[in-house]
Amino acid sequence: MESTESYQVKLEVFQGPLDLLLFLIRKQKIDIHDIPIATITKEYLQYLEQKEKINLDREAEFLLMAALLIYIKSQMLLPREIPLEEEEDPRQSLVYRLLDYQKMKAASTLLRKKEAEELLKWKRTFLPPLLEVEDLDLIEVSLFDLAEAFFAVMKRKEKEDFRIIKRKQYSVEEKIKEILATLKENSYLDFLNFFARQATLEEALISFFSLLELIKARRVIAVQERLFQSIKVWLMKDPATGHN
Amino acid sequence: MNNRLKTIIEALIFISQKPLTLEKIKNVLKEFPPKDIDQALEELLQNFSSNERGIQIIRSAGGYIFATKPEDDRWIRRLLRIERKNKLSPAALETLSTIAYHQPITLSEISALRDTDSSHTLKTLLQKKLIKIVGRKKSPGRPLIYRTSDKFLTYFGLNSLSELPTQEEISKILEEGE
Numbered sequence: 204m205e206s207t208e209s210y211q212v213k214l215e216v217f218q219g220p221l222d223l224l225l226f227l228i229r230k231q232k233i234d235i236h237d238i239p240i241a242t243i244t245k246e247y248l249q250y251l252e253q254k255e256k257i258n259l260d261r262e263a264e265f266l267l268m269a270a271l272l273i274y275i276k277s278q279m280l281l282p283r284e285i286p287l288e289e290e291e292d293p294r295q296s297l298v299y300r301l302l303d304y305q306k307m308k309a310a311s312t313l314l315r316k317k318e319a320e321e322l323l324k325w326k327r328t329f330l331p332p333l334l335e336v337e338d339l340d341l342i343e344v345s346l347f348d349l350a351e352a353f354f355a356v357m358k359r360k361e362k363e364d365f366r367i368i369k370r371k372q373y374s375v376e377e378k379i380k381e382i383l384a385t386l387k388e389n390s391y392l393d394f395l396n397f398f399a400r401q402a403t404l405e406e407a408l409i410s411f412f413s414l415l416e417l418i419k420a421r422r423v424i425a426v427q428e429r430l431f432q433s434i435k436v437w438l439m440k441d442p443a444t445g446h447n
Numbered sequence: 448m449n450n451r452l453k454t455i456i457e458a459l460i461f462i463s464q465k466p467l468t469l470e471k472i473k474n475v476l477k478e479f480p481p482k483d484i485d486q487a488l489e490e491l492l493q494n495f496s497s498n499e500r501g502i503q504i505i506r507s508a509g510g511y512i513f514a515t516k517p518e519d520d521r522w523i524r525r526l527l528r529i530e531r532k533n534k535l536s537p538a539a540l541e542t543l544s545t546i547a548y549h550q551p552i553t554l555s556e557i558s559a560l561r562d563t564d565s566s567h568t569l570k571t572l573l574q575k576k577l578i579k580i581v582g583r584k585k586s587p588g589r590p591l592i593y594r595t596s597d598k599f600l601t602y603f604g605l606n607s608l609s610e611l612p613t614q615e616e617i618s619k620i621l622e623e624g625e
Contacts, residue, residue, distance in 0.1 A: 218541050219563030264563050303560060309620040310544045311537075313612035314603055318540075321604040322532045323517035324505070328464055328601070 214250055220268030221304040223250060228301070235301055238294055240279055244272040271297065344425040344434050346415075349394075352434055353411050356398040373406050378413035386423065386438045394425070394434035452479060452487035453494075466510030466601060508600035509607055542568040546578055546593055547611055553590040569593070577602060 217223040227246045228235055251269060278293035386392055401407035414436065417423040425436050459475060460467050469488065473481055488511075495504045505514045515523060524530070535543065542565050545557050558565045572578045579596045583589040595608070605611065 218538055219561055221562040268562070300562065304562070305621060306617055307541065307544055307548065307560065309617045310548060310612050311540045312620055313616060314544055314547075315534075315540060317603040317605070318534060320517065321602060322534070323520040324514040324604075325520070325523050326512055326514045326601075327461070328512070 214253060214262070214265065220265045221301060222308075223247065223265070224268065225301060225305060225308070235305070236298060238298070240272065240276045240294060244269075244276050247272055344427055348427075349415075349418075349425055349434065352394055353398065353407075356395060357404070357407060359399075373409040375409060375413050375416060378409050379417060382410070382413055382417060382436075383422070383438070386436070390437070392436040394436060397436075449483065449487050449490065452476070452483055453491045456484070456488055456491055460504060460511050461513060463510075463512065465597070466507045466512040468510040471510070505604075506606050507604060508597040512601070536568075536571075538565075538568045539571055543572060543577060543595070543599070546572075547595050547599070547608070550594045551581060551592045552594075553584055553592055555590060557593075 214223070217226065224243070224247065227243055227250075228238065231242070231246070233239065233243070248269060251265060275293045275297065382392070398407055398410065401410055414423070414425075418425060421439055423436050424439050425434055427434055455476065456472060459472060469485075472488070473484055476484055492504055492511075495502070501515060501519060502513055503516060504511050507514075541561060542557060545560050545565075546552055549556065549560065554566055554569055557569065569578070573580070575598075576596055577599045578593050580591050581594045582592050584592050599605075600607065
């Protein structure tokens with residue numbers, strides 16, 4: 204049973220105002236070339252009202268579209284002495300944009316299918332992101348090595364001229380998430396490079412604690428291919444599930 | 448002679464990390480008559496198309512590359528312990544198809560077509576090397592111009608941009624949706 208009334212989707216799932224508008228048009232089974240602007244404006248505004256606070260950075264476009272819809276509605280309501288020519292329909296340019304957008308969405312659907320087909324074929328370009336630690340003859344780095352490397356980087360950083368513009372709060376939880384995300388993307392993390400990138404001493408310290416936390420929980424492993432070579436941090440496989 | 452050529456070409460394709468074009472093969476094998484190369488490649492492709500092999504040679508981004516067959520995917524994933532491969536996010540895919548169909552294109556043009564700010568997505572696509580910067584537009588602000596890359600073609604299994612879904616295919620999808 205499908206009930207259009209109770210079918211509500213959150214604003215966040217839409218890629219933009221056109222996406223939302225298209226969804227409403229489809230839901231109402233409206234002809235895109237002849238949009239009942241009053242109805243659709245009402246529906247559209249209802250979606251915006253679902254959100255108590257609008258995130259201006261991300262959702263300003265949604266507000267802009269609302270303004271445009273209201274503008275078009277007011278244009279349509281104005282009494283005119285001479286009826287408008289078809290090209291002068293205030294909805295016209297919006298319809299063109301919607302049609303273009305609809306085409307692009309359809310093209311995306313086709314590309315999604317191709318992506319799925321292609322992902323099943325493995326090519327030489329693919330490098331396995333996960334390292335099987337037991338397969339490699341690596342030296343696991345001790346805590347002392349890590350600390351030593353960390354202080355070496357910090358010494359180097361000390362010489363740099365720090366000008367802190369704004370104070371940012373870092374938390375270990377956030378850093379842990381950040382490190383894990385980087386590892387998932389890049390498969391490993393170069394210890395020296397990673398700390399050289401940290402903006403402030405505070406951030407570097409938090410990062411170091413986070414890393415130690417992760418090592419303790421055996422979620423990552425710090426290894427060297429050979430003594431005196433750079434330390435690399437790899438993601439560990441979860442022994443229970445076989446992935447991380 | 449032809450058999451020798453065949454094995455050389457096979458080796459060249461094997462060692463290439465990117466799809467290897469016929470042009471490049473001919474450049475490397477300049478001592479050999481181009482016609483023989485064409486023929487050897489043709490035979491090589493035929494050999495590989497047999498069902499007895501787990502590896503195929505596919506045409507991609509105007510070149511040739513080794514690939515496994517789709518039906519073996521689950522075994523490969525089990526070996527590598529990969530649950531699934533990451534797909535592009537809806538925003539990334541939308542931005543990518545906007546670029547694909549309107550290239551060369553600037554950030555503000557992309558954002559206008561999608562009616563939403565696309566700078567973040569664009570950055571991700573650049574990082575993934577699915578798009579590339581090809582220059583600056585001669586207009587106020589001299590904005591950067593973007594195009595899809597060869598990696599884009601390989602990613603979607605296309606040989607060239609002309610293999611992108613056509614207007615007819617797109618219209619068909621739209622009709623089905625209604």
